[in-house]
Every structure is written in structure tokens, then in C-alpha cells.
Amino acid sequence: MNETMVTVVGNAASAVEAKKTASGHPVARLRLATTVRRYDGERGGWTDAYTSFYTVWAFRALAENLAASVVVGEPLLVRGRLRVQQGEHEGKRWTSAEIEATAVGHDLARGTSSFHRVTRVVPAGERAASP
Template identity: 45%
Template sequence: MTETVAVRGTVATSPRHIVPEAGAPITSFRLVTNDRRRERRSGATVPDAPSNWFTVTAFDELAVSAAACIARGDPLLVSGRLCVRDWEGEQLGVTVEIEAEAIGHDLTWGRSEFTRSTAGIRLPAAGGAVSDAPGERPDPAAGQGDPTGAGP
């Protein structure tokens, strides 16, 4: 079974990053959902539903960025392909995995700063003043182009 899902949760394990000799970088970590609600009478926060656990796996450039930016305890939003797999060992079990297509911090709980990776840099057109160098954003007020990259 493969479906696209979006999950909001907390990083439960330190991300594990590997770069195989012949292959793309891979980063994986466990994500736990933590749906909670506030009780009206007591004001206490209580679980709204049981927690769900997912193994999140990222590949290529997303894996490199995830390894550099994600830590245990971070609140995240993850979207990707849901894979449910049966496994057999000393007992039978089911693993729920998300092959991540996008990962981002949940800004409900804090602040984050975006830095464009060198793989995503657009080179300026001949005679153009647009620069997407890491840490540098075009200033539309200074006539340096549209910061969205859409342009006229």
C-alpha cells in the first residue's frame, strides 16, 4: 500500500545519516504524533488520541538537509509516501514508514530560518541583478527582482 500523507509530530530519535559507497545519502528518524487537547474544567493538557509512530526516511538532497537541521524533540511537518510493511522476526509485526518528499519545522512551536542549499541556487541571467546565494535574498525595493523567483 502506498499513499501520500502529511503528518505533524515530534522527532523521537536522533536522525541517523548514512552515505553508502554506491548510492544516495539517506537520513532516517522516528516521528511520534502527539495529538493533545486542553480539558475545559481542569485546564490540563491530555492526550486526544493514542500516539502513532512512524519511521521517516529521506533521500538525496532532502537527506542532507534533514541531517543538518533536525534534532530529537523538534516539532515537524512531514509529507511523503506512506508505506505499511509486515515484518517477521521472533514475532510478527507491522512497520509504518514515510518516504519523505518534504520536511519542515512546525512554526506553531517556534521559529526557523531558511537557508537555500547550493543545489537550489539559480544563476543570475546575463545582465540581471538577481542573486540567490545562500543567506542572500533579492531586495525588490532595490530593484533586484521578485523574491519569489516568479518575475514579470
């Protein structure tokens, strides 16, 4: 497999949009903003440079937990598969950077959080996924 795995530190730039797929599985989406900070020797301090935005996708249990745990502005760490796409629409070029999350958590360097384990009931006829 030649997947590009990344870990991105940033802030939730949008509310989590949660829904179900056609087959009934949970999916969630949010925008993650990450701003580069640079030391400005002339000013003698740190300054913001540019901000990059990523669309973060989560599926199944991660999607449900993301929707129940994250609000706009919260500091996050996101780990997952990076996918960058480019194209053209009506004469304008576009670039899209998406992360299919495998893990999402609050950035504890910038605040505190409280963990609550979720117990899920597996419907009859459906086998639980292996850890």
C-alpha cells in the same frame, strides 16, 4: 499510481542517522512521534491519548538538509509516501509504518526557524535534476 501520500505533524523522536548508499547517494533516517490530544470534559482540559511512531526516510538533497537541520525534540511536518508492513518473527507479530519523505519542515505554529538556501556543485558528468 496508487501511493498513499500523507502529511504528519509530530516531533523528532530520534537523532537523524545520515549515511551514503552503496552508489554514494545520501540517505537519512529518523523516528517521528505524533501524539493524539483529546479534550477531557471531566478535567476541563486537553490530555494526551496515545503516541504513534513513524520511521522517516529521506534521500539525496533532502537527506543532507534533514541531517543538517533537525535535532531530537523539534516539531516537524513530514510529507511523503506511507508504507505500512506487517509480519511475524519468532512467533511475534510486528507492524512497521514508514514514510518516504518528499518534504520536511519545522512546525512554525510551535516556534521559529531560519531558512538558508544550499548551493550544490554538480560533479562533472552528472546532470542536475529538474525542479
